[in-house]
Amino acid sequence: MTGVQLVQAEQAPLLARRYYANGDPGPIVAALAHVPELLEVTMPFLDAALGPSAVDARTKELVILRTSAVMGCRYCIQTHTVVARNSGLSVAEVAALRGPQPLEEAFTDPRELALLRWVEAVAAGPGPVPAATRTALQRHFEDPEVVELTLLVGATLLLNRFCTALELPTSPKVLRRLAAEGWA
Amino acid sequence: MSPVAEAVRDGVLPGRVWLYANYHCNLACTYCLTESYPGAGRRELGERRMLALAQEATELGFTALGVTGGEPFLLPYLPELLARLAGILPVVCLSNGTVFTERRLERLRPLAELPAQIQVSLDRPEPDANDAMRGPENFRKVVDAIPRLVERGVRVRIATTVQAIDDEERERLCGLHRRLGVPDADHVIRPIVRRGRAVDHGLGVDAGPADLPAELTITTDGAFWSPFGPTVHGGRLDTDLLITRTTMPLRVPAAALLRLVEARPPGSDAQLNIQ
16 A cells, blocks of 8 residues: 555656666656656656766665665665675675664774764754764765765665655565565 | 747647646546546636646747636636636637536637637537537537627637548538538548547547647646557546646646657657547
């Protein structure tokens, strides 16, 4: 049961049709298709923010999965558990990112721990993010990376709230994979 | 010159913008695109919004307006609104021709001096065949109303929407509209489009973007490709020809429509004679 009807292929608006060309586009597109002019700008933005870029896939998945866990987004946690595993994260690392056990049990690289502390500070809000947390991050990341990773937290927050508020369904394929690997 | 104005000038984009004034109607025709009937939700665009859209349409470079529904003349403000719209751009208003009381006809008299036209639906030359599709007494009311509009100097166009019509019947129909005061140039015959209620009755031809002129069409639900776009079936709005939900500013859907039109492969112009 979703919070809104998902737009099916035969009702896909003109600006949305290309997203349906290869079959089911997934619930995020199928929800955004109600407002094609937003779909048209949101998907390229999400692709740029979450997709392949100058920052490696593993680092990006740390950000996406940890942000989603902080926000308690069922859809994003489930979907990105699979993506994170596909990106090379170990079972222990994914489990730590999903919480609630301490991150230090799975992560020892100071660079990644500094990033995860930054993610938690940005995602948990509200109010200012501690300068010390940013300073710790900047010991390991250049400004362009800081900007990109911070925007990635923001883009993930957008998705977290969108998917949670509209109760978007996790794909059966993801659910089968989670079940096969013993994820709750 | 704006991109829209250039596209209209070059024939890339049709010049007319359609406004869906409302969705309710005093009739319930068997092939109605919007499943309109007396109890249908009104979903009015409203006077102020229609005027604002017309003003922006002319500023963008569109060259004409169309008003449709539902039955637009169920809206009490329509006669005066049409005059104001015609002061902005030439306008054609579609009507089933059955609600023209003497008082309403008098209020339409100013249209005689303006670039305005009322397009009345008349499908068959005889009452029985016509009324089978459009409801009891439709033929009588329409053939009564048309000469009274013409007498007042209002330009009338007749639209015939049919599954098929043979030469003999077409000749009888043309003889009728000439007697009513409507010249051949103001009579169009077009196919039923298989959308809305026509789907349930197995009527009409399938039509997609490749078949329908890319006329920007504004409704309370959004902007569509062609006035044949914002159809209703099973009580649900069809969105397959939706362009944008945003209708104001009009430049938003106009730009999106232009992008869609320019992205079409060559030779994809409208194929059906749907006007």
